[in-house]
Amino acid sequence: MDRRLFIKLAASTAAMSAVPAVGAALAADPIKVGVLLPQSGPGGLFGPSCENATNLAVAEINGAGGILGRMIEPIFADVGGPPSDANQAALKLWKGEKVDAFIGMHDSAVRGALTNLFKGQVPYIYTPVYEGGECAAGTYVLGETPAQQLEPVIPWMAANKGASKWYLIGNDYNWPRDTNTAAKGYIEASGGTIVGEEYLPFTADNFDSNLAKIKSSGADAVLITLVGGASVGFNRAFASFGLPDSVVRLGTLIEENTLAGIGAENSKNLYSSAGYFAAIDTPAATAFSKAYHGKFGADAAALNTLGESCYEGMKLLQALAEKAGSLDVADLENAADGTSYDGPRGRATMSERHVSRDVFLAEADGAGFKVVEVFPAVSAGKNCQ
């Protein structure tokens, strides 16, 4: 292609893509939604699926007339760095771009910083799996809490897999520690005991000492709250020692990417508990996955509970705003309890700024998941002290 032709083509493409933006501006002002997701850092793996899922939700909502008659305009910002950087990014969107609401899919440290920044003045929907306990006004939480992921699942593991002697292993920060605090109650209630508990720094890449301890503790079940690369490394080493034959593994953040890294050969007797799996075969979930891959291609970033939660975030914003009739935090607060919507995960119903919803227990089947049990409408537990 010669240079002149290239410039002409580029110019005409730019002109065409500008047309819809002009058209939309003529209608009512769009609702600007700041979408905070990790595009860098350890969480960066989940940025692309979250961004896709957000764009899919926006396209669907706008195609059906928007929220309160206004189109949605998502503005993405990277919050993969430390909380102070995330604060700056959010502040820029809030005061600079004048966004009307925030949707965030990031770690809890960033959430703490943001709730302090927002102080309930702008609606903020927090979507990923988390440790529970968020109670700030104007902050609406969609993610699975330990109560949802473990309260029904641990008795199931005890009854169906004979899990009675549990070893708890996680990375050293608040999500694994709080998850395990909750887990201990459920394990004791199911008649089981804790035979070991250990937290690893994020830098750990050799798990031999942990595996030796697990083996000598006589554990028949391991609860894994390691995240990302640490979970991949641990599970691979776990399998190489032949432990899966005698010890069952349950993880609360083993999603599709992590399982792909663990690999089909190393995933025997591995279970994961979450609100969403790409393998859920309900009509709503199948339609969602079809639309996702239809829009972004068959090899788009793999669907997983974190990425999909960004789609749910937009759906919840719609449900809340339409029930309240505005995007004002005061109106949303009055309307929030009892708000419900139907998404790929099934029906979500809000109470105490959290949602009760179905929880899925999946068994790794090679490099994919197979849902083995659905626990319907599980409550997020008590989160406001």
Place this chain on the structure above:
Amino acid sequence: MDLILTNGMNLVYAVATLALIALGLAVVFGLLGVMNMAHGEFVMLGAFSVYVTQEAGLPILAAVPLALGVCGIVGYCVEWSIVRHLYSRPFDTLLATWGLSILMRKIVEVSFGRDYKSIDQVLPGTVDLFGIAYPSYRLVLLAVIAGFFGLLFIWYRRSNTGARIKAMVSNPPLAAAVGIDTARLARMTFVFGVCTAGLAGVALAPLVRVEPYMGIDYLLSSFFILVVGGLGSLEGLLIGSTVIGGTDAVISTLFAKTSGYMAVLLISILFLWLRPDGLFSRR
């Protein structure tokens, strides 16, 4: 008894793999004075070579020539274009190779994606070793590493090239004056260093997570080993690996993994402070 044997084998394995990983950095840093911040990325290239050969349906051994080829070519180009201009400026090499490491990660991320790549197990299953079940691939790997270091030790002691490298390291102008092509020798030393990093990546790929950002861990542990062991000798490398790997393994077993990592950091800081030349120094 079983527990002692398991922990003992784990210790040997940790020391051997650490030494293998750190070898490339020891060569490049110890002999050329280049703090190669992209060391871990060459390990990553080696691991991705395994991924590429696996996707092509080839056995893992086919990844060895691929990794050598890729790391060799990249290393040669990097030395020629960047590193050779900076040999007398250690801090500048650090910055330049740091930039290079970011570039390498991003190129791999763009080409292969950010997600974890699963490498098939090689020799899956365990072997009964005096009553404990130990992964077969690890045992083979231990033997290969031991053999490799043995050969390297003899070669460096006995060969002409080894003698020339030693001459270049101790007095570059004099080495050049007696007819040693030090520029070429330095380039080959650099290429050799990054190729061993690539080989370490191949060897470890079936055991670890494989993704574009995996290299950073390996750079850190290699650096600690060199701090403790000192620069410029294979003995120092092995001592450093033993101290770092041993501390981590023993403290992690007795207490917790976090304590193990903290002990490694403490030892590294103490060495930098009190014995900056390490245990085995050629200076």
